[in-house]
Amino acid sequence: MAAIAASNAVVSKSTRLSSNYSFRPSSAPRNFHPWTSISLANSKISSGCVRAQVTPLEQTSAAAPAQSVEAPAVNVFGTSRGSVSTTVSPVENKTPLSKLKETAGFDGSGNESTVSITVVGASGDLAKKKIFPALFALFYEGFLPKHFTVYGYARSKMTDAELRIMVSKTLTCRIDQRENCGEKMEQFLGRCFYHSGQYDSEKNFAELDKKLKEHEVGRVSNRLFYLSIPPNIFIDAVKCASLSASSGNGWTRVIVEKPFGRDSESSAALTKALKQYLEEDQIFRIDHYLGKELVENLSVLRFSNLIFEPLWSRQYIRNVQLIFSEDFGTEGRGGYFDNYGIIRDIMQNHLLQILALFAMETPVSLDAEDIRNEKVKVLRSMRPVKLDDVVVGQYKSHTRGGINYPSYTDDETVPKGSLTPTFAAAALFIDNARWDGVPFLMKAGKALHTKGAEIRVQFRHVPGNLYNRNFGTDLDRATNELVIRVQPDEAIYLKINNKVPGLGMKLDRSNLNLHYAARYSKEIPDAYERLLLDAIEGERRLFIRSDELDAAWSLFTPFLKELEEKKIIPEYYPYGSRGPVGAHYLAARYKVRWGDVGHEQ
Ligand SMILES: NC(=O)C1=CN([C@@H]2O[C@H](COP(=O)(O)OP(=O)(O)OC[C@H]3O[C@@H](n4cnc5c(N)ncnc54)[C@H](OP(=O)(O)O)[C@@H]3O)[C@@H](O)[C@H]2O)C=CC1
Numbered sequence: 001m002a003a004i005a006a007s008n009a010v011v012s013k014s015t016r017l018s019s020n021y022s023f024r025p026s027s028a029p030r031n032f033h034p035w036t037s038i039s040l041a042n043s044k045i046s047s048g049c050v051r052a053q054v055t056p057l058e059q060t061s062a063a064a065p066a067q068s069v070e071a072p073a074v075n076v077f078g079t080s081r082g083s084v085s086t087t088v089s090p091v092e093n094k095t096p097l098s099k100l101k102e103t104a105g106f107d108g109s110g111n112e113s114t115v116s117i118t119v120v121g122a123s124g125d126l127a128k129k130k131i132f133p134a135l136f137a138l139f140y141e142g143f144l145p146k147h148f149t150v151y152g153y154a155r156s157k158m159t160d161a162e163l164r165i166m167v168s169k170t171l172t173c174r175i176d177q178r179e180n181c182g183e184k185m186e187q188f189l190g191r192c193f194y195h196s197g198q199y200d201s202e203k204n205f206a207e208l209d210k211k212l213k214e215h216e217v218g219r220v221s222n223r224l225f226y227l228s229i230p231p232n233i234f235i236d237a238v239k240c241a242s243l244s245a246s247s248g249n250g251w252t253r254v255i256v257e258k259p260f261g262r263d264s265e266s267s268a269a270l271t272k273a274l275k276q277y278l279e280e281d282q283i284f285r286i287d288h289y290l291g292k293e294l295v296e297n298l299s300v301l302r303f304s305n306l307i308f309e310p311l312w313s314r315q316y317i318r319n320v321q322l323i324f325s326e327d328f329g330t331e332g333r334g335g336y337f338d339n340y341g342i343i344r345d346i347m348q349n350h351l352l353q354i355l356a357l358f359a360m361e362t363p364v365s366l367d368a369e370d371i372r373n374e375k376v377k378v379l380r381s382m383r384p385v386k387l388d389d390v391v392v393g394q395y396k397s398h399t400r401g402g403i404n405y406p407s408y409t410d411d412e413t414v415p416k417g418s419l420t421p422t423f424a425a426a427a428l429f430i431d432n433a434r435w436d437g438v439p440f441l442m443k444a445g446k447a448l449h450t451k452g453a454e455i456r457v458q459f460r461h462v463p464g465n466l467y468n469r470n471f472g473t474d475l476d477r478a479t480n481e482l483v484i485r486v487q488p489d490e491a492i493y494l495k496i497n498n499k500v501p502g503l504g505m506k507l508d509r510s511n512l513n514l515h516y517a518a519r520y521s522k523e524i525p526d527a528y529e530r531l532l533l534d535a536i537e538g539e540r541r542l543f544i545r546s547d548e549l550d551a552a553w554s555l556f557t558p559f560l561k562e563l564e565e566k567k568i569i570p571e572y573y574p575y576g577s578r579g580p581v582g583a584h585y586l587a588a589r590y591k592v593r594w595g596d597v598g599h600e601q
């Protein structure tokens with residue numbers, strides 16, 4: 001079928017994936033701390049950020065006419081991410097010339113190129129919360145190409161000026177450049193435009209195409225469509241974008257948001273339908289957990305430190321825990337959530353992707369395909385999840401401190417009597433030589449006592465430990481544990497046994513601790529920034545390939561069907577609690593004690 005213009009993935013993999021990989025633009029000073037934020041509105045900001053008020057858009061002259069706003073003068077290194085950031089001794093940029101030309105707005109053959117980013121569903125929650133702010137952050141740091149345009153597309157009626165006002169309310173700046181923050185915002189907003197249209201109208205997308213061309217004049221036009229819309233309209237939008245608004249002379253790529261189906265069949269049908277209009281290499285299936293800093297760091301930790309990889313197997317690791325916890329319910333997203341539940345929302349994608357990265361063999365290289373090949377192998381070596389190895393729960397209302405927290409089914413968009421799990425714990429197994437018999441325990445829940453995401457690696461006992469008696473009877477507590485705290489307050493720490501200073505021989509557990517906020521002054525970029533930039537650069541490493549997706553669904557589909565057919569009643573847990581006790585029984589069956597997310601260090 002008519003595929004959109006082939007995706008000529010001009011990529012700078014070698015630069016970006018070398019050990020010289022950093023987010024510091026080469027033009028920035030070495031002590032660049034771009035992420036302390038100035039906020040216009042309610043953006044979430046990591047620890048250490050400062051907020052400052054910026055002139056609201058209404059009081060500025062952001063509504064620039066099409067083409068009248070050019071990029072701010074950018075350094076020739078433009079979007080390069082090729083500099084080292086060891087924080088100890090930064091090394092200068094080693095970006096090849098071809099890359100420099102490309103990032104400065106050339107296509108490699110000397111022709112000027114442009115990137116048009118269309119946010120389909122621009123009026124929606126995700127666009128406002130994540131996509132526009134991430135695009136601005138990239139612009140702010142000089143990572144967007146010289147020639148770029150951002151288009152919002154949705155059915156809502158809006159003018160360019162109204163879109164800019166909407167977007168301006170979501171933007172945050174990086175504080176060390178605070179003095180020019182408002183200016184940068186104006187420049188960015190001047191590059192933002194809006195087109196109102198239906199998602200299933202080729203005519204409306206053809207109008208968009210015409211507008212995009214007005215900005216692209218005379219340049220190689222590369223186009224990125226971000227599908228930030230409900231999944232039932234993905235195909236309509238892809239079809240229309242493909243047929244009426246794909247690039248004539250550059251690449252066209254589409255970022256597809258989750259959910260990618262709700263089981264093997266629907267996922268395969270979605271992939272098949274997408275492939276009527278797109279080649280696989282044009283499809284960027286986003287799992288934003290792969291864009292999180294500490295998930296990205298997993299491979300670095302494993303493959304660039306001698307001390308971890310030799311221990312990374314059944315021989316030394318007794319269990320691995322992947323934990324996701326939110327301290328709020330489905331507020332506002334109950335309608336979506338009820339059709340999916342926590343297993344499809346978090347486990348089958350975010351936690352499973354982390355597991356695959358954690359457990360994969362050493363890839364041949366850092367090339368996207370080599371990494372994705374290894375991830376698929378892990379997924380294919382796994383045992384399908386068994387009902388018996390899962391505990392499901394749902395939060396019920398709870399009153400604390402005079403405040404009444406609602407139950408899941410109190411949400412008006414959730415059907416009364418819904419059995420959809422808002423919590424699940426599961427034991428998974430990888431039947432290969434490296435991981436045979438090691439339980440990988442996952443736990444994910446909404447409306448729990450805390451917010452956090454962690455990977456916990458519990459090591460085996462020291463055989464014949466000379467100091468056994470110094471631990472008392474609880475030897476379990478004396479094993480080493482590596483904790484990778486993905487969020488919040490990113491950290492990697494290793495629990496070791498240590499002699500308490502003094503004349504006696506008393507041991508305690510202490511942490512070798514890499515606490516990001518203390519170690520690095522740079523604020524961590526949002527996952528969407530990394531992923532958007534990757535999509536623009538054609539880097540697929542952090543996006544899900546269709547065979548990965550198939551393998552992931554094969555693991556969960558039979559179990560999910562059984563869960564739903566048998567109408568398994570979830571274990572109810574109070575809003576704000578630690579979740580169902582059943583999760584502890586499940587863990588105990590595999591001789592595991594859950595780590596306490598966010599409550600130690
Ligand atoms: N929000 C989040 O935190 C996350 C969202 N996602 C995924 O991102 C995508 C977008 O999410 P989100 O922004 O929350 O979605 P929204 O529900 O906010 O929808 C986005 C836009 O799509 C249009 N739209 C909504 N419902 C329909 C409909 N039934 N028919 C046609 N158009 C509709 C609306 O725009 P208009 O009416 O103007 O056309 C709306 O502003 C989804 O696939 C979601 O699963 C993934 C992770 C997190």
Ligand SMILES: O=C1O[C@H](COP(=O)(O)O)[C@@H](O)[C@H](O)[C@H]1O
Binds near residue numbers: 288326345
């Ligand atoms: O994909 C999703 O992720 C969010 C949690 O993302 P985070 O980056 O804030 O940890 C979750 O709330 C949502 O239900 C799910 O769809």
